[in-house]
Amino acid sequence: MFKFLETFMVVYRTHSFSLAAQQLFITQPTVSNQIKQLESQLHTELFERKSRRESIPTEAADILYKRSAKILDDWHDINTEIKDLQTNEQSHVRFGISQTVSRIMFAKIANQISVSDPTIHYDVMVSNSEGVLSQLEEYKIDLGIIEKPLVTQNVRRTSIGKDQLVKAGAPTGTWITREPGSGIGYYTEQYFREADIHPDRLIHVNNSGLIRRIVSTGVGQALLSSKDVPTGVEVQTLGTAFIRDFYLLIRDDDLDDPLLKTVAEIIKLVNQL
Template sequence: MFKFLETFMVVYRTHSFSLAAQQLFITQPTVSNQIKQLEAQLNTELFERKSRRESVPTPAADILYKRSAKILDDWHDINTEITDLQASKKAHVRFGISQTVSRILFARIANQLNQRQPDVHYDVTVSNSEGVLTLLEDYKIDLGIIEKPLVTEHVKRLSIGKDQLVKAGTPTGTWITREAGSGIGYYTEQYFREADIHPIRLIHVNNSGLIRRIVSTGVGQALLSSKDVPENVQVETLGSAFIRDFYLLTRDEDLQVPLLMAITELIKQVTDNLDA
């Protein structure tokens, strides 16, 4: 049943049985069979097959999708609790962080977790800012840390530090930036608008570390955190207009969970002294 729900959620997002099969690394007939079994159990149709490539969710699918993430998260928690009970009874937290956070901030948090919460097990998933938010909404992580100012229902956003963006690299007319959904991509587009910049060539890269390496070779320019600029690279400060926040994301329903409250407080203390 739970595997069927996982398959259903991917089909719902992609509107495609074939794309869902690719993402789940299973065959399309397997996807179709699982959806048919789920429809049989619910005695309703979940998707209207408009064509071989598109499947449109029905109103029943809309209802099921809203509940499925919570059902799967509860099942995950049950499994985790039983596993912890049988093993070491240690707590477990899942973090989702953006790439800039992974490069310049999370190591400090991990250090303090190791010192002050040694019994906590944790996993870390790195994605862009919008990807982290989606993971939180889908109950696949417990806490998110991003730098793009996203707002959504039922998710609390707390500013936990400042970060100065700078223009780094050689002015060749080429700009290197991140993909849509990322913090760097968001602020780069903002900078283009405000400075009326029209790049001769625009290179999109989905990895902040690769942007640093490309910039260091003299290919072009990019917006980077002032804390993440390669050595011997030309830098131009952008001033206070491009001081951005790091944000801690939590679901409203988790605000009173003691472990998450303790880790939230720890993260705030780690980031209180960040230099802008």
């Protein structure tokens, strides 16, 4: 049942059985079979098959989607509590962080957690900013840390630090940037608009570390954190308009969770040191 719900949620978001299969690394017939079994158990149709490429959610699917994330989160909590009984782990947090956060901030957070409360156990998933928010909304993570100023219902966003973006690299006419949905991608597009830049060539790379390495070879330019510029690379400061915030994300219904409140305070402490 839980595997069926996970598959259902991906189909619901993509409106496509084939895209869901690609994201889940399973075959399309497997996706179709799981949805059919779920529909059979619920005695209702969840998707209207408009074409081979598009499946439109029904009203029943809308209701199920709103509840599925919470059901899966509760199931995860049950598994975690049972595992904790076996391993004596008392505190466990699932982090979702952006790639920039993973490169320049999270190591400090990990160290501070170890110093402040070594009984806290955690896992970390790295994605782009929109991916982190999506994981939080779907109860796949407990806390998110991103740099793109995303807003959504039922999620509290708190600034936990500042970061200066700079233009780095050789002005060859080539720009390297992240994929849509990422923080760097968002700010690069903003810079292009404000500076009226039309790159001769635009390269999208879904890994911040690789962008940094490409820039270091002289291929072109990119926006990078001032804390993440390779040694010897030409840098131009962009000013206060490109000072961005790092944001801590937490669901509204978790604001009073004692463990998450403790971890949030530890994270805020890191940026005061």
